[in-house]
Amino acid sequence: MTQPHRSAVINLYKTLLYLGRDWPQGYDLFRKRLHKVFMKNSEETNPEKIKIMIKHGEFVVKEIEALYKLKKYRAMKRRYYDDN
Template sequence: MRTCMFIFLLYLGREYPKGAAYFRERLKHAFMKNKDETDPEKIKQLVARGDHVIKELEALYFLRKYRAMKKRYYDPEK
């Protein structure tokens, strides 16, 4: 499960505003910091945090696409 989440987050991080390299380093650091975690409750919390980050990134990209489309189709003066 961790590997799938890591790969999916890497995929989402390709278009991160500060760059893919920045996102990859932060992601790797976050996963390495918690690699030895064995407490099931803590693992559930970390997975929930990962799911939250995924949703936040998706919302960020959706909003960016929406703003770009709005800028193209609507008069910026109004």
């Protein structure tokens, strides 16, 4: 893995770990699964495939952020609006 890819992968890993703190099933489960996925792909040397995997990881970050925002929106809506 070249140096630019290495730093991008490490930043992606740190970002996902940070987002995993609020994971509904718990941080430990999230961290274990994340580590497993990154270790599975750690031997990849093809730069194009690494770029594709980084793009997929960035997509996952956006999806997780969207889920968290939706969760917060629903909680706020329940507080301020009564269903009756």
